[in-house]
C-alpha cells in the first residue's frame with residue numbers, strides 16, 4: 001500500500017482525494033463503536049447521511065448486482081487496482097452491499113472486546129473455513145517440510161471432510177485430533193514447532209463441545225501461532241471469542257445469523273493484529289488478516305459472496321440479540337422437557353447443568369448487553385440441542401418421521417424448528433469410526449429450536465415419541 005514515486009501525479013491526486021472519504025468512514029466507525037450491540041446490529045455504518053448522500057435516502061442498504069465498477073480515467077483505474085484508494089472494483093473481490101455486511105460483522109464481533117477487527121464475507125461458511133486455514137498451511141522453505149495443525153475432532157461434518165480428506169489425504173498435511181477439547185493437557189501434547197494453528201468449534205455442531213477458549217488462545221500464543229474458532233452456533237450475540245484472545249473467528253452466516261433461511265454465506269473475522277509465525281511479504285497478513293484474505297486469496301480463488309445474500313444477512317442481523325435470547329429460552333424449555341421424558345436416554349444441551357460442557361459454556365456464553373439485576377450478563381446457550389431415543393436406531397427414525405411442526409432437514413439456526421439425524425445426514429460421509437470418535441450414534445436426533453411457542457414444539461415432540 002505505498003504511494004511511492006512510481007505513481008504519476010494523476011494517481012496521487014486520487015489518493016489525496018480518497019483521504020476525505022477514508023476520514024468520513026473513520027468518523028462513522030468511531031461513532032458506531034460507541035453504540036450498544038443492538039444499535040450496531042440495526043444500523044452498522046449505514047447512517048441517514050450515507051443514505052441521503054449515496055442512496056436516494058432509502059432507509060435500507062442498496063443491493064448492487066453489478067459485477068463491476070467503472071472509473072473516471074486511467075489514473076483512477078490504476079489507483080483502484082493497486083488498492084491505493086477505497087474501491088470495490090469487481091464483485092469477485094468486493095461489492096458495496098457486501099462491504100456494509102462486513103462492517104457490521106467486524107463491529108459486532110469486536111464489541112466490548114477491546115480489540116479492533118476486520119471481516120471478509122464469503123460465499124459460504126465452508127469457504128471461510130478453507131480460506132482461514134489454508135493461509136497458514138503454506139510452504140515456508142524450499143525443501144521438504146512437515147506441517148501440522150491441531151483441531152478438536154468434534155466438528156461440523158463439512159469441516160471434518162475439509163480437514164480429513166482435502167487437507168490430510170489429498171495434500172499430506174498432518175491433522176492432529178483432540179478427542180476431549182475440554183482437556184487442555186491433550187491440546188498441549190499435540191502441539192510442536194511444526195504446528196501452524198489451533199482450531200476449535202465452540203459450541204460444536206452437533207455435540208456442543210466446548211473448551212476453555214482463553215486457555216487455548218494462551219496455548220496457541222505461547223507457540224506464536226493463531227487460535228481459530230468457529231463460533232457459528234453462538235453468534236456474536238452470545239459470545240465474542242476475540243475478547244478471550246482468539247485470532248480468527250469463523251461464522252457460517254447461513255445459520256442463526258441469517259435465521260430466515262434465505263441465504264448461504266460465511267464470514268471470517270480477524271483480530272488486528274493476529275499472532276502467527278508464518279512469513280508473508282504483505283504486512284496485512286498479520287495486521288489485518290481478513291483484509292489480506294479478501295484482497296489476495298479470496299480474489300484468486302473466487303468464493304465470492306453474493307450481494308443479495310449479503311442483504312438477507314444484514315436484514316436478519318438487525319434483531320440478532322433479541323432473537324438469540326428468545327430461541328435460547330425456547331430451547332432451554334424443550335431440553336428440560338426432553339430430559340424428563342421416559343423414552344429419551346440422553347439430552348445434550350449446554351443449558352442443562354448435567355451436561356458435560358455446561359460449566360465451561362457458563363463462563364463464556366452470555367447474552368450481550370443483558371443484565372441479571374446485579375450488573376452481570378445472563379447466560380444464554382443458543383438453540384442447538386440433541387437427544388437420544390431409547391432402543392435401536394429405528395426408534396429414533398420412527399419418532400423423527402412423526403414430527404408435524406418440526407421440519408426434517410439438514411439445517412439449523414432457523415426461526416423454524418428443524419431436526420435431523422446426523423448419522424445419516426451431516427455425518428454420513430465420515431464413516432462409523434469417525435462417528436464413534438465424535439460420539440454421533442444413530443439414536444441421536446439433532447434439534448434446533450426456533451421462535452415458535454415452545455409449548456407447541458413440546459407437544460409435537462411428545463406425540464412423536466408415543467408408540
Ligand SMILES: *Cc1c(COP(=O)(O)O)cnc(C)c1O
Pocket residue numbers: 124125126127156158159201204205230232233252253254255264265266
Ligand atoms: C453449517 C456450518 C458450517 C458450514 O457453513 P455453510 O454456510 O453451510 O458452508 C460451518 N460450521 C458450522 C458450525 C456449521 O454449522
